[in-house]
Amino acid sequence: MGTVLLLLGYFIGEYYSPGAGFGGMALAFILWAFMAFVSYSSGDSILLLASRAKEVTPKVHQQLFNVVEEIKIAANLPKMPKIYIIDEEAPNAFATGRNPENSAVAVTAGLLARLNRDELQGVIAHEIGHIRNRDILFVTMAGVTLGAIVLISQIFLRSMFFMGGHSRRTRSRSDSGGGQLQLIMVAAAIILAILAPIMAQMLYFALSRKREYLADATSARLTRYPEGLASALEKISKSNVEMKTANKATAPMYIVSPFVKVRQKMASWSSTHPPTEERIRILRNMMHGANYVDYQNAYNEVKGKSASLIPPSALEDKEKVEVRQRGEKLSAENKKRQKRDLDDLIRTVNxxxxxxxxxxxxxxxxxxxxxxxxxxxxxxxxxxxxxxxxxxxxxxxxxxxxxxx
Amino acid sequence: MIIAIVVVALIVILGAMLVGMYNSLVRLRNQVDNAWSQIDVQLKRRHDLIPNLVETTKGYMKHERETLDSVTNARARAMGAGSVGEKAEAETELGSALNRFMLVVENYPDLKANQNFLALQEELTSTENKIAFARQGYNDQVLFYNNKIQMFPSNILAGMFNFGKREYFEIEDRGEREAPEVKF
Structure with a gap:
């Protein structure tokens, strides 16, 4: 994606004045660096602010704190992530923070009300998996690059529309020898400006999907109980409450796409998350153990093809990780009580x-x-x-x- | 002259290697100690929870003196245990005593509705999980460290400076490997 960005800068630079390709590259890089700096230094607070998440004390929800601390120990994180609750009925969760030392986990009140302990553990382990695999930095940087590409292409195409013809005429008069080359450069710049955003988006979405699978695998490995996450995903995907505070920019951060329509649609190249049903099937196929190898095998089985999902270093861990038993009996779900607990929780947060x-x-x-x-x-x-x-x-x-x- | 330089250089390189090896042994040993303290914190937490638990349930379970006593006694033994091996054994026993206790609780619906008890139960479940997760981390570290002090060439240094083998925190009972089945 970085290459696409730099190429775009190069050709646009060449277009405006021949030989300035590298200047264009530098300009594109500076723009990218600026955006990257802003999102690196304050991306997490922007995200938490945008989703209206509130930091909470253990008193508000002791179980949530306990579960986060358990997984923190399992994942060997250097510091306890901060914990936020989002005042929303739709069940969802996300993690943020540029490195494991400064991280935060946010869950919606609806999630807490709907899930049992094992399911909550699965979801938290998925989020802490994102933190440990440093996905947040990865996805944020990819997102920033995508943003920079879209921005540059838009500016270029719009300015072409207004004053493009003029600059081309003056240049061809002064330098007739390079006319042919000039034409090629112009064509390349235009084509690239149109194609680059699409290419970057495809790359970005593919990356985001792959990272979701990886976090699922990490969750199964940490909790040794893939069924917890599987049944949590099932509950979340069945919910048809729309999240009010999510938008396209923050969507890839959530455990399941916050948009009901996207959740129920088949996967396409433009989805940030793999189809939830497929994620559940893979987790439920992990019958032989809970290590990364088992996830990869289950993935191959479900998808009918093998893709390298998990870094080879993790696959070398041959130790057999046994699936543990269910932690608590599934109690009969009481809709009315659930609703009351949820309302109380939201009030406590407020x-x-x-x-x-x-x-x-x-x-x-x-x-x-x-x-x-x-x-x-x-x-x-x-x-x-x-x-x-x-x-x-x-x-x-x-x-x-x-x-x- | 040249030979002297080569010899000096060799000695310096060898010395640097030895220092590096020694430091890495110290680092590994500290990591083992740190991982152990993670478990220890959680074991202490479990010991702290038990008097509360007994106090809360005593009023409800008048006819279960035996079960309550077995938990209290197992706790006392676990708190007195010294070495890692002894601790592992005593904690296994405490774990199964708690397991039996939780099974008995099944027969007391009033108790299961007690807010105080529910909070304690959540704390206990969480502590069990933390012990299990911390144990994985500790045993991984011990494996790494023991391998290092037994393999050539670091075993020479380990012998010279008394880097002893560490014990695994093993819980023998197959059923204890999982968190106790806490039922409502």
Whole structure:
């Protein structure tokens, strides 16, 4: 992709003034470097901001913290990733951060409400797999290159439209000998400007899909339980709630494409994720073990062709990793309770206060509520509301206790 | 003259190699220690959780003194264990005592509805998982380190500076290899 970008710069440079091809290359590179710098230094905060994710304390969802810490140990990450919850009902998750030292995992409230412990573990292991394989940096850089290519092509094609004819005429008069060469250069620049974005996109999407498979394989290896991720993917893909905060730019970061339409469509060269159904089939085909080799074999079996998915160094790990048993019994799903848990979780993230009255009714008090007492709608008793300062102090205290570990 | 230079150069190169080898042995040994402390933290956490668990369940399980005692005793033994091998054995025992305990809990629906108990159960499950994952990491490190101190030429240095073999943290019971089946 970098080559495509530099070639594009070269031919456009040649087009504007013969011999300036390398100048064009340099300009394209500078533009790319600038974009790369911005997304390297603040890409994660932009993404978290765009998806309206909120950082949470262990008190909000202890299980999520436990699961992340388990996988952190399994993946041997140097530092615990920060944990964010996205205030959305659609089940989805993403990871971000340029390296394992500065990483973050974000999950939606809908995901937490729907998945059981094993499934959550599978999803978190997939995300931590992205962190450990440094996919985020990889995909971000590829995305930036794609962006730079599209930007340069657009500027070039538009400026051609307005003033292209003029510059060509003046040049052919001053330098008639190179006319033929000039024409070839012009043609190459135009063709490249049209084709480059398409080529770059195809490369980008293929890369993104391959990385998804790799993260799935890592998840199976870390948890030793491919079924967890498989059934999580099944639940996520069955959901038909649209994510409100996702857009085309952030889509490749999620575990499953956040768009319902894309999720249910067949794979094409323009999808960022492999078809979910296929990912589930591969995971369920891993009957002989949970190592990378087993994933590769299952992939070959399902796809009917072999592609080198996993870096050879990982395939050399011949150790047999046995699939473990299910961690907990699957409890009957209770839709109503699930909904209530989800609502409570979203309220906790949004700093609602919960007040339990003596009659047993649980009241949810929004943070805007100014009074220090709330009347119970069932029995009429007055209940004091813990002041937000107290809640904040308790949270800070629990955080301080956690730190010196 | 030339011979002297060659000899000096050889000595310097050899010295540098020895220093490098020694340093890599030290690094590996520290990695093993670090991996062990990861397990140790989680084992301590498990020991800390048990009195709480017993306290919470005591009121509900009046007729299960024996099960509760076996958990408490296994914990006491595990806390007193010294070497890695002893610890592994005592922890295996504690694990199976907890397993039996969780099976008994099945018969107490009231207990299973207790918020406090559910939180403890989640903590316990998580600690079991962390122990299992940390154990994988530790055993990998030990394998690496033991290979290094037994293979030529680093075994010479290891013998000179007392780099001893390390024990694996093995849990024999086949059923214990998995996290205990925690049921609701």
């Amino acid at each position: 700093k609602f206060a919960f007040v339990v009255c003596a009659c047993g009714l649980k009241m949810k008090v929004p943070p805007e509520f100014k009074d220090d007492k709330v009347k119970c709608p069932r029995c009429g008793r007055d209940n004091p509301i813990p002041a937000p300062e107290i809640i904040a102090a308790a949270e800070a205290a629990s955080r301080a206790r956690k730190r010196p570990k």
